[in-house]
Amino acid sequence: MVAYIIRRVIVGLLMLVAMSFIVFALFMKNPVDPAQFSCGKNCPPERIEETRVALGYDQPLLVQWGAFAKGVVVGREYPANEKMREANPELVTECAAPCLGYSQQLQMTVNDEIKEAAPISISIAMVAVLIWVIFGVLFGVLAAVFKGTLVDRGVVGATLFLYAFPTFFVGALLINFVAIKWGLFPSPGYVPIAEGGIGQWFVQLLLPGFTLAVVYMAGYVRMTRAFVLESMSEDYIRTAKSKGVKSPKVLFKHGLRAALTPLVTMFGLDFAAVLGGAIITEQVFNYYGLGKLAVTANNNYDLPTIVGLVLLLGGLVILANIIVDILYAFIDPRVRVA
Amino acid sequence: MTDLSKTPAAAPAKDGAFLSVRDLKVHFSTSDGIVKATDGLSFDLERGKTLGIVGESGSGKSVSSSAIMGLHRGTNAILSGEIMLDGVDLLKVSNEEMRKRRGRDVAMIFQDPLSAMHPYYTVGNQIMEAYQVHNNVTKREARKRAIEMLDRVGIPQPDRRVDDYPHQFSGGMRQRAMIAMGLINNPSLLIADEPTTALDVTVQAQILDLLQDLQRDFDAAIIIITHDLGVVAEMADDVLVMYAGRAVEYGPGKEILTNPEMPYTWGLLSSVPDLTASTEAKLIPIRGNPPSLLNPPPGCAFEPRCDHVAKVGGDLCRTTLPALTPANSGGYHTKRCHIKNADEVYEAEILPEIAPDLVED
Numbered sequence: 001m002v003a004y005i006i007r008r009v010i011v012g013l014l015m016l017v018a019m020s021f022i023v024f025a026l027f028m029k030n031p032v033d034p035a036q037f038s039c040g041k042n043c044p045p046e047r048i049e050e051t052r053v054a055l056g057y058d059q060p061l062l063v064q065w066g067a068f069a070k071g072v073v074v075g076r077e078y079p080a081n082e083k084m085r086e087a088n089p090e091l092v093t094e095c096a097a098p099c100l101g102y103s104q105q106l107q108m109t110v111n112d113e114i115k116e117a118a119p120i121s122i123s124i125a126m127v128a129v130l131i132w133v134i135f136g137v138l139f140g141v142l143a144a145v146f147k148g149t150l151v152d153r154g155v156v157g158a159t160l161f162l163y164a165f166p167t168f169f170v171g172a173l174l175i176n177f178v179a180i181k182w183g184l185f186p187s188p189g190y191v192p193i194a195e196g197g198i199g200q201w202f203v204q205l206l207l208p209g210f211t212l213a214v215v216y217m218a219g220y221v222r223m224t225r226a227f228v229l230e231s232m233s234e235d236y237i238r239t240a241k242s243k244g245v246k247s248p249k250v251l252f253k254h255g256l257r258a259a260l261t262p263l264v265t266m267f268g269l270d271f272a273a274v275l276g277g278a279i280i281t282e283q284v285f286n287y288y289g290l291g292k293l294a295v296t297a298n299n300n301y302d303l304p305t306i307v308g309l310v311l312l313l314g315g316l317v318i319l320a321n322i323i324v325d326i327l328y329a330f331i332d333p334r335v336r337v338a
Numbered sequence: 339m340t341d342l343s344k345t346p347a348a349a350p351a352k353d354g355a356f357l358s359v360r361d362l363k364v365h366f367s368t369s370d371g372i373v374k375a376t377d378g379l380s381f382d383l384e385r386g387k388t389l390g391i392v393g394e395s396g397s398g399k400s401v402s403s404s405a406i407m408g409l410h411r412g413t414n415a416i417l418s419g420e421i422m423l424d425g426v427d428l429l430k431v432s433n434e435e436m437r438k439r440r441g442r443d444v445a446m447i448f449q450d451p452l453s454a455m456h457p458y459y460t461v462g463n464q465i466m467e468a469y470q471v472h473n474n475v476t477k478r479e480a481r482k483r484a485i486e487m488l489d490r491v492g493i494p495q496p497d498r499r500v501d502d503y504p505h506q507f508s509g510g511m512r513q514r515a516m517i518a519m520g521l522i523n524n525p526s527l528l529i530a531d532e533p534t535t536a537l538d539v540t541v542q543a544q545i546l547d548l549l550q551d552l553q554r555d556f557d558a559a560i561i562i563i564t565h566d567l568g569v570v571a572e573m574a575d576d577v578l579v580m581y582a583g584r585a586v587e588y589g590p591g592k593e594i595l596t597n598p599e600m601p602y603t604w605g606l607l608s609s610v611p612d613l614t615a616s617t618e619a620k621l622i623p624i625r626g627n628p629p630s631l632l633n634p635p636p637g638c639a640f641e642p643r644c645d646h647v648a649k650v651g652g653d654l655c656r657t658t659l660p661a662l663t664p665a666n667s668g669g670y671h672t673k674r675c676h677i678k679n680a681d682e683v684y685e686a687e688i689l690p691e692i693a694p695d696l697v698e699d
Binding site: 234235236238239240241242243244245246247254257258331332333334 | 407409412437438439440441442445446448450453454455456457458459460464467468471472503505516519
């Protein structure tokens with residue numbers, strides 16, 4: 001088992017290295033001049049050249065990537081050019097490991113950007129996950145148990161109805177009615193736990209959390225329903241029934257246990273994806289999370305930020321995959337031994 | 339108890355049998371119409387005796403036994419008739435009452451022990467559960483009992499293997515564990531649904547031996563469902579041949595195997611390879627396929643596949659369902675066939691084909 005985990009981690013790291021190179025090459029070697037954009041509009045040619053040297057864009061791609069990779073491992077300093085750092089020591093920015101880059105536009109390291117934005121995204125993600133897992137699985141099981149009845153059709157129909165709404169529409173609807181017109185919730189705005197305590201933090205996250213959860217919830221209801229129905233038609237359910245086990249126990253101990261495996265897989269990957277920022281939700285509610293950061297960076301052609309965010313998200317998904325695989329071993333004894 | 343005069347087709351009359359099934363019908367209503375999976379089944383079984391139910395896939399064997407277990411409750415199945423177990427009609431008791439009887443009075447073991455056991459729980463856990471459902475005991479006591487049972491069914495090192503998962507057991511061991519699970523509450527009726535079909539031939543014999551051995555110890559009645567006539571010959575005191583949801587021949591096992599009087603049974607016997615038979619013996623498969631239970635033939639369900647229709651004459655086979663009537667060999671051997679002299683036909687036409695060496699010159 002330990003060997004298996006080590007192998008998975010090594011493969012994961014190799015994937016990250018490969019991914020970083022591809023992302024780096026894709027973004028840095030394209031027809032658009034990154035130095036031009038870093039410098040901004042109306043930038044005189046000599047300033048562009050200066051920026052190019054300062055960010056190391058004058059170097060060959062492999063050298064750039066090497067410096068980037070080294071920065072991730074041991075950290076680095078900006079400007080990238082040594083002579084520039086010596087000439088203006090007061091302008092040197094320290095970027096500690098794992099250094100993901102420096103954004104000229106925002107005048108800060110990508111790490112600092114992420115450090116500011118990540119708590120917001122993580123908060124939204126956690127509240128959303130809480131909502132969609134609890135209600136998604138609950139309604140899914142309910143629909144499966146009452147398969148073919150009004151309950152089943154109602155639940156499946158309602159989730160499909162909600163699923164059909166685009167996220168920005170649900171978000172705008174909630175802001176407009178629940179927050180503004182009916183005043184049931186304070187108008188959305190992120191309040192860190194340190195400022196407002198856990199209660200206010202949670203309440204402020206309910207609307208964006210729910211908005212993000214709606215889409216996933218529909219999928220989880222459908223999937224849970226299908227997984228539970230599938231496992232309830234297995235032979236071992238018949239065995240449990242013929243032992244005289246009570247029906248709730250047949251459902252929860254025997255049926256749900258088997259439906260858990262595919263759900264955990266789905267959950268791991270989805271959770272990693274929302275941790276990396278909910279682009280539309282954050283945009284609608286104006287929360288400066290990773291999603292909104294990505295949108296802003298994209299609009300400004302802030303390449304270092306984009307590269308950093310893509311790598312972060314990729315790393316999260318790879319990590320989630322490894323965790324899911326390890327969880328599998330705990331859920332399924334057949335994996336544990338093999 | 340049972341008024342047999344009301345169900346003349348249900349001929350076998352052994353009053354007060356331990357298990358007495360009368361005119362059992364299991365119908366499923368589907369969007370295409372009513373599927374008559376079991377249509378008027380009757381048989382009796384005493385404690386310590388074994389009934390073999392034989393038939394092709396889809397003949398209603400498993401559906402009927404599931405009905406005895408009450409496993410059709412909560413589905414769209416429509417059941418009627420009577421299943422008297424020790425004087426209680428299992429079709430009439432409440433769901434909760436039936437649940438309490440399941441596993442305690444009536445237990446079942448299934449065809450494929452790998453899929454019949456939950457892959458995520460240890461074998462011991464699953465056997466303990468069967469015990470704990472019906473007995474108010476501590477975990478430790480249940481575990482002790484599970485180890486005892488595993489030992490009884492011949493699992494080596496039961497105290498260690500009890501913590502194994504089903505996939506760590508071999509096929510034969512899994513079936514042994516299933517039997518341990520089925521017998522842990524000392525049920526008076528054990529239904530074995532093709533218990534050896536998924537197993538190696540060598541293991542099959544061991545499992546059958548084990549079942550017989552345990553039957554002596556526990557004095558249980560056993561219904562063994564199979565399409566293997568070898569298993570029937572080995573195990574069954576009585577045999578019920580099913581076709582298209584109905585009994586087509588019923589009687590003492592020996593009678594059915596040596597003097598069958600229904601062409602379908604002949605077909606089954608002709609399809610069995612015999613190790614000791616001469617090489618002249620033919621293996622004759624039954625032509626065609628079982629009929630749709632949605633639209634069964636109006637007359638004898640076997641008529642479309644039967645080679646002996648001409649012996650009856652007229653349209654009788656095609657138009658009239660033969661009743662289950664006493665066979666010529668006597669006793670409680672009954673058959674569902676229009677052929678009057680079926681025993682003679684068997685001696686003269688079938689036996690020489692399948693077992694030439696048995697025919698006296």
